[in-house]
Amino acid sequence: MEGPDEVIHQSTRLRISAILNALGASELMEFSTLKALMGASDGNMATHLTALEKAGYIAVTKDFLGKKPRTRVALTEAGRRAFAKHVAYLKALLDAQ
Amino acid sequence: MQISRDEAAQALADIRDARGRVNQLHGYSDAAPFLILWGLIWLVANSTTQFAPDAANMTWLTGIIAGSVLTVVLATAQARQRGSRDISRHNEASQMGARLGMTQGVVLVFFIGLMAIVWPFDARQFNALISLFWACAYMAAGIWIGMRLFWIGAITTAAILFGYFSLEQYYALWMGLAGGGSLIAGGLWLRRV
Numbered sequence: 682m683e684g685p686d687e688v689i690h691q692s693t694r695l696r697i698s699a700i701l702n703a704l705g706a707s708e709l710m711e712f713s714t715l716k717a718l719m720g721a722s723d724g725n726m727a728t729h730l731t732a733l734e735k736a737g738y739i740a741v742t743k744d745f746l747g748k749k750p751r752t753r754v755a756l757t758e759a760g761r762r763a764f765a766k767h768v769a770y771l772k773a774l775l776d777a778q
Numbered sequence: 779m780q781i782s783r784d785e786a787a788q789a790l791a792d793i794r795d796a797r798g799r800v801n802q803l804h805g806y807s808d809a810a811p812f813l814i815l816w817g818l819i820w821l822v823a824n825s826t827t828q829f830a831p832d833a834a835n836m837t838w839l840t841g842i843i844a845g846s847v848l849t850v851v852l853a854t855a856q857a858r859q860r861g862s863r864d865i866s867r868h869n870e871a872s873q874m875g876a877r878l879g880m881t882q883g884v885v886l887v888f889f890i891g892l893m894a895i896v897w898p899f900d901a902r903q904f905n906a907l908i909s910l911f912w913a914c915a916y917m918a919a920g921i922w923i924g925m926r927l928f929w930i931g932a933i934t935t936a937a938i939l940f941g942y943f944s945l946e947q948y949y950a951l952w953m954g955l956a957g958g959g960s961l962i963a964g965g966l967w968l969r970r971v
Contacts, residue, residue, distance in 0.1 A: 687779050695789055699796035705860065717971040718799050768793065771786040 686767040688736040693721065693729045698764045701739065701756040709742060709753035730754060738763055803971065805923035808856050810968040812849060813930065816912070817961030819845045824954030827901075834901075834950075850878050902949050906942040909957055913938055930964030 689698050700718055704710060716726050733739040738760030742753045756764065781789075819841040827834040857874040889908065893899075896907075913934040920928025937960055941952035 685779055685781050690779070690781065690789065692789075692792065696792055696796050699793040700800055703797045703800035714803070714971050718796075718803065768790070771781070771790050774781060774786040775783060775790070 683766060683770055685770050686763050688732060688738065689763055689767045691729070691732075693719070693725065694733055695767075697726075697729060697733065698738065698756065698760065698767075701754065702761060702764050704755070707755075709755045712752040712754060715754060733760070736760075736763075802924040806926060806968040809919070809923065809927055810965045811852055813916075813961045813965030813968065815848055815852070816845055817958045817963075817965060819958070820909070820961060821954045821958030824905075824950045824958060827905075827950035828948065828954065829951075846882055849882075850875050853878050902942070902946070905950070905953065906938055909938045909953060910935060913957075926964075926968055930960065930967070934960045934964075 689695055696719060697715065700715060701710060712726070712730075716723065719726065721729075730739065730741065734741055738757060739754050740757050742755070744751055744753075823834070823838045823841045826837040830837075854875045889911075892907065893904070896903075899907075913931050916931030917928050917935065918931075920926070920931055934957055937956040938953065941949050941956065945952045
């Protein structure tokens with residue numbers, strides 16, 4: 682059994698990954714929507730999104746909607762694979778004991 | 779890194795909760811335009827019934843036909859968007875229009891049967907029955923999609939019953955403002971995260 686993914690397992694990052702993993706393959710989520718779903722502060726979100734981005738698990742896209750700046754995030758293919766592996770590990774851990 | 783059984787169970791519960799939140803968000807954003815559309819139709823047609831009763835039948839007929847067509851168009855567009863996001867759902871769009879059209883046909887049969895059974899009735903009674911049917915349908919949908927939709931249906935139901943039993947003369951105006959208004963406000967509320 683492979684070990685847990687230390688980047689994903691942290692509680693906030695796990696929930697961020699779970700939310701983004703529930704989106705369609707090419708779907709992006711606005712930062713403000715993700716923050717509202719998480720009920721987290723800007724600073725807390727930024728810290729954990731940076732950790733996920735450094736691991737290559739999420740992609741952050743910045744653009745403009747009209748004149749309004751917009752930040753959107755999505756799980757990368759590597760992020761989806763890592764999340765699936767981590768979930769499989771958690772399930773295996775429960776089944777094994 | 780060691781993870782206990784309790785931690786693993788908690789993590790899986792957090793993942794299920796997160797997935798539920800995203801499904802609810804999608805459900806709300808899908809339902810919002812329909813509530814706004816039908817709220818506008820209720821507002822215009824009921825106001826016409828109150829202030830220009832001669833034009834009421836034509837306004838309702840136009841509103842219901844336009845609303846039904848737009849409902850199919852909107853639902854098909856939403857299914858197409860879901861299909862472009864998720865390849866496993868790319869066939870949904872082609873089935874959505876036909877299924878919605880058939881569902882509207884079933885509802886039409888229900889109301890024709892209802893009219894035949896409870897005849898004779900006046901326009902106010904029929905308006906209240908149809909409106910109550912849809913408001914309760916929103917409540918029922920809310921039980922599955924999310925409580926915001928349930929409360930929109932509940933408030934609309936309360937408005938219909940209050941208007942029917944307390945505001946006989948101004949029932950249509952009340953239904954336009956309170957019934958249509960609650961659907962429009964509810965649709966806008968669903969668009970907020």
